[in-house]
Amino acid sequence: MSTLTAPTRDRVEMIVRSIIQKQMANGLGSNGRATPQIAQPQVVVNISARHCHLTQGDVDILFGPGYQLTSMKRLYQDTDFAANETVAVVGPRQRMIPGVRILGPCRKFSQVELAFTDAISLGIDVPVRLSGDIEGTPGCLLIGPKGSLVLAQGVIRAERHVHMGPTDASFYGVKHLDRMNMRVDSPCPSALEGLLVRVHPEWKLEVHIDTDEANCCDLPHASGVTLTKA
Amino acid sequence: MSTLTAPTRDRVEMIVRSIIQKQMANGLGSNGRATPQIAQPQVVVNISARHCHLTQGDVDILFGPGYQLTSMKRLYQDTDFAANETVAVVGPRQRMIPGVRILGPCRKFSQVELAFTDAISLGIDVPVRLSGDIEGTPGCLLIGPKGSLVLAQGVIRAERHVHMGPTDASFYGVKHLDRMNMRVDSPCPSALEGLLVRVHPEWKLEVHIDTDEANCCDLPHASGVTLTKA
Numbered sequence: 001m002s003t004l005t006a007p008t009r010d011r012v013e014m015i016v017r018s019i020i021q022k023q024m025a026n027g028l029g030s031n032g033r034a035t036p037q038i039a040q041p042q043v044v045v046n047i048s049a050r051h052c053h054l055t056q057g058d059v060d061i062l063f064g065p066g067y068q069l070t071s072m073k074r075l076y077q078d079t080d081f082a083a084n085e086t087v088a089v090v091g092p093r094q095r096m097i098p099g100v101r102i103l104g105p106c107r108k109f110s111q112v113e114l115a116f117t118d119a120i121s122l123g124i125d126v127p128v129r130l131s132g133d134i135e136g137t138p139g140c141l142l143i144g145p146k147g148s149l150v151l152a153q154g155v156i157r158a159e160r161h162v163h164m165g166p167t168d169a170s171f172y173g174v175k176h177l178d179r180m181n182m183r184v185d186s187p188c189p190s191a192l193e194g195l196l197v198r199v200h201p202e203w204k205l206e207v208h209i210d211t212d213e214a215n216c217c218d219l220p221h222a223s224g225v226t227l228t229k230a
Numbered sequence: 231m232s233t234l235t236a237p238t239r240d241r242v243e244m245i246v247r248s249i250i251q252k253q254m255a256n257g258l259g260s261n262g263r264a265t266p267q268i269a270q271p272q273v274v275v276n277i278s279a280r281h282c283h284l285t286q287g288d289v290d291i292l293f294g295p296g297y298q299l300t301s302m303k304r305l306y307q308d309t310d311f312a313a314n315e316t317v318a319v320v321g322p323r324q325r326m327i328p329g330v331r332i333l334g335p336c337r338k339f340s341q342v343e344l345a346f347t348d349a350i351s352l353g354i355d356v357p358v359r360l361s362g363d364i365e366g367t368p369g370c371l372l373i374g375p376k377g378s379l380v381l382a383q384g385v386i387r388a389e390r391h392v393h394m395g396p397t398d399a400s401f402y403g404v405k406h407l408d409r410m411n412m413r414v415d416s417p418c419p420s421a422l423e424g425l426l427v428r429v430h431p432e433w434k435l436e437v438h439i440d441t442d443e444a445n446c447c448d449l450p451h452a453s454g455v456t457l458t459k460a
Contacts, residue, residue: 115347116445116448117345117347117441117445120445128417128418187358188358188424188443189423190420190421190422190423190446191420191423192418192420192446193419193420193421194419211347211442212347212441212445212446213418213420215345215350215442216420216422216442216443216445216447217446218346218358
């Protein structure tokens with residue numbers, strides 16, 4: 001399914017931008033209320049399909065010594081990119097998910113981010129963790145074109161979160177590591193609660209949810225998204 | 231994944247019953263509030279993994295003339311059963327999901343219920359529909375051990391819903407085709423809104439959500455479920 005990721009992400013971004021723009025044109029903010037003074041931030045919701053981050057050492061094993069990841073597409077937070085390269089992920093049920101996209105650049109640790117649907121299929125009992133918090137998490141077998149390796153730990157479901165810069169944080173009245181709720185108005189209306197706020201001077205406002213969460217609330221058919229402090 | 235369905239469903243039922251029983255022991259209803267007079271119904275939330283319903287005519291084609299489905303397990307609404315028999319579902323991307331469980335007994339129409347994750351993987355753009363409302367929905371290819379057939383329509387994402395009897399409907403102050411909201415307290419807290427109420431004298435109180443919805447809100451690790459009139 002990871003080949004579907006890029007178009008779905010684009011499509012969702014386009015839809016959400018379109019909703020916001022319509023509301024802005026009507027003098028409404030993304031919460032559907034009038035916003036007389038303060039510029040309403042544009043909420044972009046991107047769906048993270050299963051993917052992994054790798055150390056250069058693990059890239060060497062999977063793709064050959066000294067191999068450098070190549071960029072297929074810059075992500076919305078444009079310090080990162082979706083690589084052309086993919087790996088296969090294998091779990092204890094001897095099932096494989098092929099074509100799991102690598103996100104670059106390389107990191108100091110390798111990490112695989114799966115939806116629960118993926119993890120159940122592979123037989124991996126994944127915890128919900130913030131990216132990078134992988135101590136004590138389960139591992140898996142990774143297979144590349146030039147080699148395979150056993151990742152001792154690093155398989156997680158990424159905790160739903162929202163990236164933003166200081167101006168957006170000020171608009172919403174939140175700070176780094178606060179929580180927010182996001183209500184999605186769609187044919188399957190849902191509220192995702194407790195999104196972790198991550199503030200960094202260079203980040204654009206962007207909600208990251210996984211495929212289970214996006215499919216639960218039918219995000220591609222959403223007519224509105226409301227982000228509020230929890 | 232459908233081989234996982236039965237244990238997951240049992241596990242969730244066990245967990246939810248356990249939560250309710252603890253709350254009842256504390257003098258609390260499933261909404262966490264004291265319920266001095268009226269007996270609080272026990273909310274059972276069951277996860278519908280992808281499955282299908284078939285006509286006897288389609289069973290004849292897929293399993294051989296006159297073949298009778300056999301019961302693997304009675305469902306919570308015990309007029310229905312999960313059959314030992316499964317089919318493979320194929321969509322326009324030439325991908326197959328094998329082992330899709332058949333629910334019996336046979337019906338007057340054939341219908342395949344998929345999560346969006348499944349449908350996207352197969353390349354089928356499924357609408358959200360109430361079971362049985364299949365006019366104009368997409369079809370698929372079904373493959374059985376003795377034959378295959380093209381289902382002209384009937385592939386849907388089942389709309390989230392709650393079965394109940396008249397006593398439960400009275401308790402919640404709802405009637406047939408009203409809407410309810412369900413909040414799930416878990417490591418991934420979420421509110422699923424607009425569950426369609428379906429009342430029948432013989433039905434037990436039971437919420438039906440699909441695997442995307444259950445995985446979104448991490449239902450297996452839920453510590454509480456609250457059902458309220460929308």
